Structures are given as C-alpha cells and as structure tokens.
Amino acid sequence: QQPVQSPQAVILREGEDAVINCSSSKALYSVHWYRQKHGEAPVFLMILLKGGEQKGHEKISASFNEKKQQSSLYLTASQLSYSGTYFCGTETTSGTYKYIFGTGTRLKVLA
Amino acid sequence: DGGITQSPKYLFRKEGQNVTLSCEQNLNHDAMYWYRQDPGQGLRLIYYSQIVNDFQKGDIAEGYSVSREKKESFPLTVTSAQKNPTAFYLCASSILDRVNTGELFFGEGSRLTVL
Numbered sequence: 001q002q003p004v005q006s007p008q009a010v011i012l013r014e015g016e017d018a019v020i021n022c023s024s025s026k027a028l029y030s031v032h033w034y035r036q037k038h039g040e041a042p043v044f045l046m047i048l049l050k051g052g053e054q055k056g057h058e059k060i061s062a063s064f065n066e067k068k069q070q071s072s073l074y075l076t077a078s079q080l081s082y083s084g085t086y087f088c089g090t091e092t093t094s095g096t097y098k099y100i101f102g103t104g105t106r107l108k109v110l111a
Numbered sequence: 112d113g114g115i116t117q118s119p120k121y122l123f124r125k126e127g128q129n130v131t132l133s134c135e136q137n138l139n140h141d142a143m144y145w146y147r148q149d150p151g152q153g154l155r156l157i158y159y160s161q162i163v164n165d166f167q168k169g170d171i172a173e174g175y176s177v178s179r180e181k182k183e184s185f186p187l188t189v190t191s192a193q194k195n196p197t198a199f200y201l202c203a204s205s206i207l208d209r210v211n212t213g214e215l216f217f218g219e220g221s222r223l224t225v226l
Contacts, residue, residue: 002153002170032214041201041217042154087153089215097142097161097207099215100170101154 001025003090003102011108012078020105022088023070031064031071032089032099035082042087045073050094078109113138117202117218124189124196124225132187132221134202143185144203144215147171154201160185161207189223197225 003024010018022031030049034042048064048071059076071090075082088102115136124130134143142161146154156169160179174193179185185204189196199222203215 002155005153030213034215041219042215044214044216047213089154097205097213098156098159098167098169099144100156101146104151104153 002100003088005086005088005102005105007105008103009106009108011110012082013110014080015077018075018078018107020073020075020086020107021070022072022090022102023068024090024092026069026092028064028066028069028071028090028092029094030091031062033062033071033073034087034089034101035084036087037084075107078107080109080111083107083109115202115204115216115218117200117221119221120219122221122223124223126225127191129188129190130196130223132189132200132202132223134185134187134218136183136185136204136216136218138204138216139182140204140216141182141207142205143179144205145169145175145177145185145187146201146203148199148201148220157187157200196223198223 003022006021032047033045036042061074064071086105089099118133144159145157148154155171157175158177160166166177166179176188199220201220202218205215
C-alpha cells in the first residue's frame with residue numbers, strides 16, 4: 001500500500017513556509033524525497049535512513065520519525081522554483097531496495 | 112554524459128497489441144526500476160531488478176513483463192493483458208549503496224497512449 005502524503009495540495013506565497021508529511025502503514029527503513037516538475041522526471045532531494053540524522057540543504061530539510069513511521073519535508077522561505085509535485089519514496093525492508101512512492105503533494109508558489 | 116535513456120518518448124498503440132519500452136543506462140548502476148504514473152497520481156512500482164537475470168514484481172506487475180539480460184538494459188513490455196495501459200512510464204536506476212546516497216536517477220519517461 002502506498003504511503004499517504006498530506007496535504008494533497010498547497011498554495012503558498014513566496015517567502016512562506018510549508019510542511020509535507022509522508023505516513024506509512026509499515027515500518028520504514030529509509031525515506032527519499034523527490035520533486036517533479038510538470039512533464040519532467042522526478043529529481044532527488046534527499047535520503048533519510050533509519051537511525052540517521054535529520055537532513056537538509058539550502059532551505060529544504062526533512063525529518064524521519066521511525067516510531068510514527070513517517071517523514072516530513074520542510075520548505076522554508078519558499079521560492080517560485082519550489083513549485084512542483086513532491087513525492088516520498090519509502091523502503092520498508094533493509095536490503096530490498098524496493099522503493100514505494102507516496103501519493104504526492106502538489107505545491108504551487110505564487111509571486 | 113552518463114544517464115538513463117528511455118525510448119520512445121511517445122507511443123501510440125492499438126488495443127490488443129504488445130509494446131516494448133526501452134530503458135538503457137550508462138551509469139553502471141546495479142538496480143533498475145519501472146514505475147507507472149497516471150495523471151495527478153503518484154508513482155507505482157511495476158518491476159525492479161537488482162542484478163542481471165533477476166527481477167522482482169512490484170505492486171502492479173499484472174499485464175507487464177521485463178527482462179534483464181544486460182546490466183545496462185531493462186526493457187518493459189506492456190502486453191495486451193494490461194487492461195488500462197495508457198500512462199506515463201518512468202524508468203530509474205540506482206547504486207546498491209545507501210551510505211552514499213542510494214538515490215534513484217530517472218529517465219525522461221515514455222508516454223503510452225492506447226487508441
């Protein structure tokens with residue numbers, strides 16, 4: 001079963017913050033985050049591993065709560081370039097490299 | 112430049128016909144994947160492979176087949192048994208090493224339309 005992302009869609013003004021959540025019904029070993037622009041391939045943002053540290057670069061960071069089986073992506077001071085659909089990719093068993101993607105969150109940043 | 116090449120980019124098929132989507136990578140990655148994306152929806156895993164001559168079913172493998180005869184190639188055949196094949200198909204690859212990144216590198220995709 002696909003992880004559930006929330007919210008399904010969000011509209012921001014430039015400079016505003018957003019949080020995207022990814023919840024799984026199964027225990028997670030690793031979580032990836034990707035952004036996809038319309039008509040393009042998804043682009044990798046970051047990976048979080050079980051027992052690992054919170055990751056981040058520039059104004060985008062993420063956390064991984066193993067007990068709650070969920071991950072959150074934090075977008076700070078959003079820019080127009082942040083618009084797109086965000087997906088979490090989850091791996092439930094170590095060593096399988098089987099990545100199941102979430103339902104997606106559409107994010108639109110307005111000037 | 113290294114990367115993943117999918118072909119064709121657009122494909123039209125009549126009902127009842129099989130069609131094969133090509134995916135080639137020159138990144139020397141061990142793992143390769145096929146995902147299906149429907150409008151406004153997430154990516155659903157069709158098949159994946161970690162090694163030559165071996166592959167596993169994903170969540171929606173029915174009506175699809177794959178082969179992995181070479182490390183760099185992972186073609187997907189959409190058979191006539193697939194009831195609703197019109198979709199955007201994405202191929203991806205990755206190294207089997209989570210210490211570095213383990214990120215998936217995606218191709219540009221193939222858009223299949225059944226007439």
